[in-house]
Amino acid sequence: xxxxxxxxxxxxxxxxxxxxxxxxxxxxxxxxxxxxxxxxxxxxxxxxxxxxxxxxxxxxxxxxxxxxxxxxxxxxxxxxxxxxxxxxxxxxxxxxxxxxxxxxxxxxxxxxxxxxxxxxxxxxxxxxxxxxxxxxxxxxxxxxxxxxxxxxxxxxxxxxxxxxxxxxxxxxxxxxxxxxxxxxxxxxxxxxxxxxxxxxxxxxxxxxxxxxxxxxxxxxxxxxxxxxxxxxxxxxxxxxxxxxxxxxxxxxxxxxxxxxxxxxxxxxxxxxxxxxxxxxxxxxxxxxxxxxxxxxxxxxxxxxxxxxxxxxxxxxxxxxxxxxxxxxxxxxxxxxxxxxxxxxxxxxxxxxxxxxxxxxxxxxxxxxxxxxxxxxxxxxxxxxxxxxxxxxxxxxxxxxxxxxxxxxxxxxxxxxxxxxxxxxxxxxxxxxxxxxxxxxxxxxxxxxxxxxxxxxxxxxxxxxxxxxxxxxxxxxxxxxxxxxxxxxxxxxxxxxxxx
Amino acid sequence: xxxxxxxxxxxxxxxxxxxxxxxxxxxxxxxxxxxxxxxxxxxxxxxxxxxxxxxxxxxxxxxxxxxxxxxxxxxxxxxxxxxxxxxxxxxxxxxxxxxxxxxxxxxxxxxxxxxxxxxxxxxxxxxxxxxxxxxxxxxxxxxxxxxxxxxxxxxxxxxxxxxxxxxxxxxxxxxxxxxxxxxxxxxxxxxxxxxxxxxxxxxxxxxxxxxxxxxxxxxxxxxxxxxxxxxxxxxxxxxxxxxxxxxxxxxxxxxxxxxxxxxxxxxxxxxxxxxxxxxxxxxxxxxxxxxxxxxxxxxxxxxxxxxxxxxxxxxxxxxxxxxxxxxxxxxxxxxxxxxxxxxxxxxxxxxxxxxxxxxxxxxxxxxxxxxxxxxxxxxxxxxxxxxxxxxxxxxxxxxxxxxxxxxxxxxxxxxxxxxxxxxxxxxxxxxxxxxxxxxxxxxxxxxxxxxxxxxxxxxxxxxxxxxxxxxxxxx
Numbered sequence: 019x020x021x022x023x024x025x026x027x028x029x030x031x032x033x034x035x036x037x038x039x040x041x042x043x044x045x046x047x048x049x050x051x052x053x054x055x056x057x058x059x060x061x062x063x064x065x066x067x068x069x070x071x072x073x074x075x076x077x078x079x080x081x082x083x084x085x086x087x088x089x090x091x092x093x094x095x096x097x098x099x100x101x102x103x104x105x106x107x108x109x110x111x112x113x114x115x116x117x118x119x120x121x122x123x124x125x126x127x128x129x130x131x132x133x134x135x136x137x138x139x140x141x142x143x144x145x146x147x148x149x150x151x152x153x154x155x156x157x158x159x160x161x162x163x164x165x166x167x168x169x170x171x172x173x174x175x176x177x178x179x180x181x182x183x184x185x186x187x188x189x190x191x192x193x194x195x196x197x198x199x200x201x202x203x204x205x206x207x208x209x210x211x212x213x214x215x216x217x218x219x220x221x222x223x224x225x226x227x228x229x230x231x232x233x234x235x236x237x238x239x240x241x242x243x244x245x246x247x248x249x250x251x252x253x254x255x256x257x258x259x260x261x262x263x264x265x266x267x268x269x270x271x272x273x274x275x276x277x278x279x280x281x282x283x284x285x286x287x288x289x290x291x292x293x294x295x296x297x298x299x300x301x302x303x304x305x306x307x308x309x310x311x312x313x314x315x316x317x318x319x320x321x322x323x324x325x326x327x328x329x330x331x332x333x334x335x336x337x338x339x340x341x342x343x344x345x346x347x348x349x350x351x352x353x354x355x356x357x358x359x360x361x362x363x364x365x366x367x368x369x370x371x372x373x374x375x376x377x378x379x380x381x382x383x384x385x386x387x388x389x390x391x392x393x394x395x396x397x398x399x400x401x402x403x404x405x406x407x408x409x410x411x412x413x414x415x416x417x418x419x420x421x422x423x424x425x426x427x428x429x430x431x432x433x434x435x436x437x438x439x440x441x442x443x444x445x446x447x448x449x450x451x452x453x454x455x456x457x458x459x460x461x462x463x464x465x466x467x468x469x470x471x472x473x474x475x476x477x478x479x480x481x482x483x484x485x486x487x488x489x490x491x492x493x494x495x496x497x498x499x500x501x502x503x504x505x506x507x508x509x510x511x512x513x514x515x516x517x
Numbered sequence: 518x519x520x521x522x523x524x525x526x527x528x529x530x531x532x533x534x535x536x537x538x539x540x541x542x543x544x545x546x547x548x549x550x551x552x553x554x555x556x557x558x559x560x561x562x563x564x565x566x567x568x569x570x571x572x573x574x575x576x577x578x579x580x581x582x583x584x585x586x587x588x589x590x591x592x593x594x595x596x597x598x599x600x601x602x603x604x605x606x607x608x609x610x611x612x613x614x615x616x617x618x619x620x621x622x623x624x625x626x627x628x629x630x631x632x633x634x635x636x637x638x639x640x641x642x643x644x645x646x647x648x649x650x651x652x653x654x655x656x657x658x659x660x661x662x663x664x665x666x667x668x669x670x671x672x673x674x675x676x677x678x679x680x681x682x683x684x685x686x687x688x689x690x691x692x693x694x695x696x697x698x699x700x701x702x703x704x705x706x707x708x709x710x711x712x713x714x715x716x717x718x719x720x721x722x723x724x725x726x727x728x729x730x731x732x733x734x735x736x737x738x739x740x741x742x743x744x745x746x747x748x749x750x751x752x753x754x755x756x757x758x759x760x761x762x763x764x765x766x767x768x769x770x771x772x773x774x775x776x777x778x779x780x781x782x783x784x785x786x787x788x789x790x791x792x793x794x795x796x797x798x799x800x801x802x803x804x805x806x807x808x809x810x811x812x813x814x815x816x817x818x819x820x821x822x823x824x825x826x827x828x829x830x831x832x833x834x835x836x837x838x839x840x841x842x843x844x845x846x847x848x849x850x851x852x853x854x855x856x857x858x859x860x861x862x863x864x865x866x867x868x869x870x871x872x873x874x875x876x877x878x879x880x881x882x883x884x885x886x887x888x889x890x891x892x893x894x895x896x897x898x899x900x901x902x903x904x905x906x907x908x909x910x911x912x913x914x915x916x917x918x919x920x921x922x923x924x925x926x927x928x929x930x931x932x933x934x935x936x937x938x939x940x941x942x943x944x945x946x947x948x949x950x951x952x953x954x955x956x957x958x959x960x961x962x963x964x965x966x967x968x969x970x971x972x973x974x975x976x977x978x979x980x981x982x983x984x985x986x987x988x989x990x991x992x
Binding site for chain 1: 896899900907908909910911912914916918919921923924927928930931934935937938939940941942943944945946947948949950951952953955956957958
């Protein structure tokens with residue numbers, strides 16, 4: 019036997035210090051939280067503003083739990099007595115921001131309540147100052163420190179996006195929005211948590227859905243409308259940043275809400291915007307996502323007939339007057355729904371869609387031809403086309419014509435590897451590679467969601483009943499618990515060739 | 518006279534209705550053309566020619582009216598006379614012969630009563646064969662009187678009294694004829710299938726085959742399935758030309774002649790097959806050669822197409838456009854067939870080139886009335902995906918776009934993966950929402966979200982969810 023085999027056989031050491039340490043850590047952390055919870059608020063106020071100030075002694079990166087408790091109580095007291103300290107620029111504000119940017123993420127998994135309150139204080143303080151934008155950066159870094167994927171929905175998510183929309187800081191919202199919400203905080207039975215059956219909170223590789231749940235205190239109770247609002251606002255933020263496709267995808271998350279032959283207002287609003295944005299994104303109005311329930315589709319279509327008609331008019335690229343007439347006919351509806359801006363965008367966009375369709379038919383076309391087709395002057399069209407090329411929306415170039423009098427010529431690049439929009443093979447490969455990683459991550463998240471379902475009370479009861487039905491011999495439960503998620507790897511195989 | 522006919526109210530009206538009106542004289546001679554036909558199709562074809570060709574209208578209607586007067590179909594006669602009166606009011610044939618019509622109507626009524634009476638007595642006697650024949654007579658009678666739906670019903674009633682496969686086959690053939698007369702092609706197709714599955718064997722079966730395939734071709738062509746039509750026509754055996762009457766019908770005179778098969782089959786093949794198929798399956802087909810010899814210009818057109826002389830081929834076809842427009846079955850589908858042949862010629866012509874000037878295209882392919890210029894036609898073809906090319910309006914070129922399969926595969930893979938990824942995310946979102954008990958309910962009073970621990974949130978749902986979870990990998 020080679021040394022290697024022996025090494026691999028000996029690789030599991032139940033007494034290994036690392037293994038012990040995590041469980042130990044977990045126990046200690048829980049004990050500590052329980053203990054510190056029992057202390058009276060006065061304890062934390064002792065020694066304030068003295069050289070022995072606990073906030074100076076404690077280090078947020080190593081004593082995060084203690085620091086968080088102390089900080090919270092100090093702020094609570096300060097709001098009543100010396101509100102200046104909490105104002106942006108004040109001493110406590112500075113400490114708070116420093117803490118949110120540097121706390122130890124593992125420890126804060128145990129002190130969810132404190133984390134949430136501190137995040138709330140930042141927002142309140144910034145609002146009191148009349149400068150809510152000040153709170154965006156600290157909140158965001160707090161979210162990312164706690165959960166680098168920001169993929170478990172919390173009430174903070176909604177507060178955050180509301181804040182961003184209020185202050186029109188769309189760009190600041192993107193890092194959070196770009197992360198897919200893969201888990202919703204679940205209600206997990208206390209026993210499951212205590213016996214570490216679900217997960218060891220302190221473990222290095224856990225999905226955020228495991229330590230952020232309804233009992234951990236990181237989030238207030240969330241409702242369906244909270245989640246839907248987050249998606250709708252997120253879509254608006256994407257639109258603000260001109261990421262039309264992402265906006266479309268965000269709205270689709272609202273559309274797929276499970277609906278029992280009913281709609282809610284947010285779904286309808288999302289659908290209306292979705293119809294408009296799908297025109298902007300793909301130049302064509304497509305069918306709603308399949309995951310959406312058919313009854314919901316029907317209800318939406320009935321309630322948003324004006325929008326459907328608009329989308330249909332948009333399809334007829336050669337018929338600008340029709341679209342204009344539709345836009346004018348429904349102007350009250352758009353205004354009422356707050357979609358006037360989008361509708362106007364649609365009007366502008368039709369010309370662009372018309373031009374990009376030309377690239378499928380022509381390799382070169384004099385601008386004067388286009389101008390006579392759209393019914394505007396040559397100069398206007400030339401500037402418009404020029405701006406489109408500059409924005410990278412057309413893979414084409416404008417060139418002066420050698421023949422006299424014909425004016426400029428729009429020439430499309432036929433080969434996708436040429437022209438300003440061309441992608442090299444390397445770029446493509448990189449894109450494919452990134453996609454593979456995203457898919458892999460998603461497979462993990464699905465697995466996680468599946469596991470979470472398998473520990474719900476309802477499922478356990480269902481398994482019990484199944485077992486009874488199958489008689490004593492049936493091992494149905496064990497079978498159902500099987501984690502057969504290997505088929506998710508199919509994608510990987512397809513991609514495998516390209517690496 | 519031709520000019521006069523074009524100005525008559527009848528043709529004015531037809532023109533305003535968007536019907537086809539042919540002004541130029543056709544290449545065939547009406548007399549000899551119509552002498553090839555018998556039965557219902559004779560009057561039908563004459564009427565079609567009369568109502569479509571201003572040149573032949575008067576002659577065609579005169580012959581048709583004389584024809585109708587010999588038959589039992591009084592309504593047809595009255596219709597024909599009415600139409601003719603709008604074309605040539607002064608012609609003696611345009612005056613309704615009321616006495617004849619009255620007498621004939623009476624006679625027909627009397628015959629109908631007699632037949633019905635006979636059938637009743639047969640039924641009382643319960644002799645199967647007599648009942649079958651009684652029904653058959655009724656069918657023949659209605660068919661002759663031009664009431665095809667009643668004829669169809671009468672023939673259908675024969676079914677339960679048929680005793681031998683031959684009877685069944687005859688009955689189905691009769692039904693086939695009636696449905697062809699009605700021009701309801703879908704029913705024709707179902708009857709053809711029935712004829713095919715009858716139990717007749719040996720010689721009898723061999724006799725039926727050419728008839729079946731000719732009718733199948735006709736039905737497919739009527740239903741715009743040109744490829745199936747072409748296959749059926751070119752597989753028709755030359756025995757069709759000399760076949761004896763089946764079920765009392767001389768198919769090659771009463772329905773479709775050998776010339777028709779050559780024309781229909783040739784055109785459908787041109788519209789639906791590529792060059793090698795045309796050569797293998799049409800020109801080198803010994804059976805079909807017999808038909809093609811009847812219509813040498815179709816043969817020439819196909820030859821020219823195979824030799825890549827597309828403009829010459831189109832020219833030949835264009836010369837015969839008027840004739841074909843006057844054919845009762847072709848006139849409706851002709852523009853479609855011609856359009857297909859033309860588009861296919863353009864595509865085939867362009868394949869070997871990487872770039873062709875538009876002027877060259879325009880001279881090779883004479884413009885039809887449909888499009889204003891060759892650019893417009895090409896643009897339409899590119900837009901609907903028929904032609905893979907790009908137009909350069911500056912240098913007036915038609916360019917074949919460079920392809921880059923490697924790039925395309927990468928781009929497609931990426932796009933597919935993204936869609937897949939997104940779909941999966943949507944499903945996971947929905948699953949998470951369901952798991953958290955988020956659902957839009959109809960009840961107005963209560964809160965919209967069901968409480969998570971609500972016991973009515975059934976175990977079934979939760980269990981079903983796990984199913985979704987494991988299925989999400991694929992679907």
